[in-house]
Amino acid sequence: MTSKNGILDYIKDLNSNKTSLTSIFYTENIEDRIGVKIAMEYNDTYSDTYKLYTNSIPNSGGTHLTGFRTALTTSINEYARDKGLLKEKDANITGEELKEGLSLVLSFIMPDPVFSGQTKDVLSSSEARTIVQRLVSKDLKVWLDNNPKDAKAIVDKAMLARAAREKAKKAKETVRKVDTKKRTILPGTLSDANSKNRNECEIFIVEGRSAEGPTKEARNRNTQAVLPVRGKILNTLKTDLHKALGNKEISAMIDAFGLEVKDGKVIVDESKLRYGKIIITADADVDGSHIRILFLTFIWKFAPELIEKGYIYAAVPPLYKATWGTNIKYLKDDVALETFRKTMKSKNFELGRMKGYEEVWPLPTFPLIGGVAN
Structure with a gap:
């Protein structure tokens, strides 16, 4: 089914359930049997949407998209500098920052296009990049000058993306600062084993103080350590390391096990591990099963090597x-x-x-x- 206005109708349909931040930029040019049609609009979401075609064949990427991105990035930065939207001390807006909220329909035509990729749907013709960049840049600069509100909206959207990225970077830096400190102080709740021979030592992670008492009394103090955790630990399935380290139980386990935090990651250095066996000892009821799952989720997400190399055990008491x-x-x-x-x-x-x-x-x-x- 065809539409009267072609890709203009297509871009409107793509953004029909979104709040538009700009009007639609549209351009259509042809040069030496090579042509390009582009419709572009920004919305208030944080994702980007691309619909690419070469000779009406759908593409997942390619040199025509590279040419467009270069044209967009260059034109926006030149406009922002000229109009004072970017200060002298500000870095140029990047292509990544310009992706948020961008909807694009790009239709490219050329004789004998070359494709690559596993499914042969990525345009690789080198001339596509330079021609698309040149043809789009000319009309995009005119559109930005004639639509200052739209231009400012694009710049503001990109700067918000930059601010969010910098905030995320600072969060990672916080983790790295924790990394650089040697975490040599063992948690105060740990009842440690006397032996320094890791291979003969094991640690029991028990649920609360009530389970800690009888476990400590029954243990072999020379080779068995006990670390109580309070109730259900943080669910780390969708949690980054920065937040996980803020949880006392998780931080205590990392320290007790002899793990390291470095470059925003939990490092398993077997030469520094303090126990040959790490045993989760939760109750036999449903809550106990949940606690075991939360513990294993934490280990599998941040230190899967402990599972892969056979350090993790689960002791299940009778019901x-x-x-x-x-x-x-x-x-x-x-x-x-x-x-x-x-x-x-x-x-x-x-x-x-x-x-x-x-x-x-x-x-x-x-x-x-x-x-x-x-």
Whole structure:
């Protein structure tokens, strides 16, 4: 289906659900059987949209787009300098800064175009770049002079993109400053192992103070360390390292494990790791499963080598404790409980639900026969 106004209608359709910041720039030129049609408009989003064609064949990129970008960047900077929108101390606006909010439809025609790329949809003809740049620059400069509000809107949009980029850069620099400090002070909540032999040492990450007590009492102080974390740690799935380091539990684990933070990354240097095994010991209930997942998410996102090289373990306590006479049996889960009930048949036993390490919540206070109340 064709439209009366061609790519002018196309660009309007692309921006139909967006707030336009400028009017539409349109140009159409042909030179020595090589021609270009361009429609461009800025909107208030932070993404860019390109629709490229060569001889009506859709393209994903190419030299015609490079020519347009060069023309746009050069023309905008010349205009901004001439009109005082850029101060002498300001750096030129970059092509990356001009991409935010840009919608472009570019239709290019030429005899015998050359394509490259895996799917042969990237225009690689070198003359396309120079011709598009020259033809677009001429008309774009006139359009900017005749539409000062549009020109200023483009410059302002680009400068906002620059400000956002600089803010993000400062956040990374904050991480790097943390990197450069040697994190030699171990967390105060860590009950460390006495041995300095990493290969024989292991650390238990336990859920809260209640689990810390019995774990510390039962551990081998020479080779086993205990680090309690309070509840559910930060979900780091969509969190950058800068924010993650602000979480006390995550920062404590990084220090305790012997990891380094450098150049905005968590570095796993095996020669500096303090434990041969890092064991997450969460409760057997749903909350415990969630805590394990959050812990593994943190490790997989920032220090996946610990998993890949076999340093990470998960200790899962039983969900139930069955007692009959002087006998005790721990049951991993509901499946194990059902199997146990069938085994016990008519024998009486008392059943408790394990909240965590050494913490048992009694279920019924009356005895059970084969898992069924008397």
